[in-house]
Amino acid sequence: CAQASSSGTKNLNEHLTVPLEKLMNTHKSQGQEFRAMAYGKAISALRNFPKKIQRAEDVGSLRNIGGSILSKITEILENGTCQKVDNLCVDDEVNKAIALFCNIHGVSSKTAIKWASAKLRTLEELSTKVTLNRAQVIGLKHYHDFLDRIPRSEVEEIEKTVKGAALDLQKGLEIVTCGSYRRGKPTCGDVDILISHPDGKSHRNLFGPLLEKLRTSEFLTDDLSISEESSQKKYLGVCRLPKEDSKFRRLDIIVVPYCEFGCALLYFTGSAYFNRSMRAYAHKLSMTLSHHSLNRNVVRMKKVKISDGEPFPNLTTEKAIFECMGLPYREPADRDH
Ligand code: DCP
Numbered sequence: 001c002a003q004a005s006s007s008g009t010k011n012l013n014e015h016l017t018v019p020l021e022k023l024m025n026t027h028k029s030q031g032q033e034f035r036a037m038a039y040g041k042a043i044s045a046l047r048n049f050p051k052k053i054q055r056a057e058d059v060g061s062l063r064n065i066g067g068s069i070l071s072k073i074t075e076i077l078e079n080g081t082c083q084k085v086d087n088l089c090v091d092d093e094v095n096k097a098i099a100l101f102c103n104i105h106g107v108s109s110k111t112a113i114k115w116a117s118a119k120l121r122t123l124e125e126l127s128t129k130v131t132l133n134r135a136q137v138i139g140l141k142h143y144h145d146f147l148d149r150i151p152r153s154e155v156e157e158i159e160k161t162v163k164g165a166a167l168d169l170q171k172g173l174e175i176v177t178c179g180s181y182r183r184g185k186p187t188c189g190d191v192d193i194l195i196s197h198p199d200g201k202s203h204r205n206l207f208g209p210l211l212e213k214l215r216t217s218e219f220l221t222d223d224l225s226i227s228e229e230s231s232q233k234k235y236l237g238v239c240r241l242p243k244e245d246s247k248f249r250r251l252d253i254i255v256v257p258y259c260e261f262g263c264a265l266l267y268f269t270g271s272a273y274f275n276r277s278m279r280a281y282a283h284k285l286s287m288t289l290s291h292h293s294l295n296r297n298v299v300r301m302k303k304v305k306i307s308d309g310e311p312f313p314n315l316t317t318e319k320a321i322f323e324c325m326g327l328p329y330r331e332p333a334d335r336d337h
């Protein structure tokens, strides 16, 4: 960055200080304090030098400039650029592109790296030069909306819409908004809604008709994926409240049988980090914990599971799960770690 010298006079050696600052910052970011300091002193000396340096010999009279920095200055004076700085700029561009692409819903870091390595840099380039899958097309279409966090009040409006439609179809459903919302976060990345029925069977014919109803009312705008894993059905998609200026929001809906309600609620509330540590702890107790069940008497030999053990029956609450694992109950707000 172009800065005036500390004495207030103009920096006549920006052609040298700008690239050297890039190198200084790299050393700083890599924790190489002394290298960074050496660059800092050289930059300061160049900035305060009263004339524009055009030949390597001119640098000779400057103190504070050591051999390796001097060779970079010589290289810049001779070629107008320096290999090490050029490499940095390329890295910078690639990293920016990777970060940009990673933020598209449905794009893994592996894919983002592949595209950035193929010299793709912008979202516009992606849409014309790459074959995107269906979820990625939707992710790209709503790139900015999906990065925007959802305020709790809007999560509640979305919940109300889904609840209304579901209860219209089936009385007595238990509907809980999970994820970061249930953990009490002020804003949420998406809305995670869990649905079940205490009678153990009335959840069965809900999933399809509910999605159909929400599509007809134009609340659901895009489907990312619809899947069924044994008895649990999962919808990942996009919704939008019927208001002017309202944004497209990510919505996940899971419908589960009531006997799995506790484990599904615990899983879907998260955090993902908390889930991992609960699972690891279950292992220590010769148990397994999943979004379906908590099993005991699991037999493992050298980390390979030999017997699945048997599930605790009727784990319909989270408290029951904590109890079975001999743990004190933890409120959702305390489950970020
Ligand atoms: N989950 C998990 N492991 C994953 C993804 C999700 O255990 N790899 C569980 C824990 C999450 C919950 O599902 O809390 C919901 O997933 P989200 O991706 O919606 O995450 P959050 O709701 O916690 O955060 P955000 O505000 O980003 O949606």
Ligand code: MG
Pocket (backbone or CB within 6 Å): 179, 180, 181, 188, 189, 190, 191, 192
């Ligand atoms: Mg969420």
Ligand code: MN
Pocket (backbone or CB within 6 Å): 179, 190, 191, 192, 252
């Ligand atoms: Mn989610």
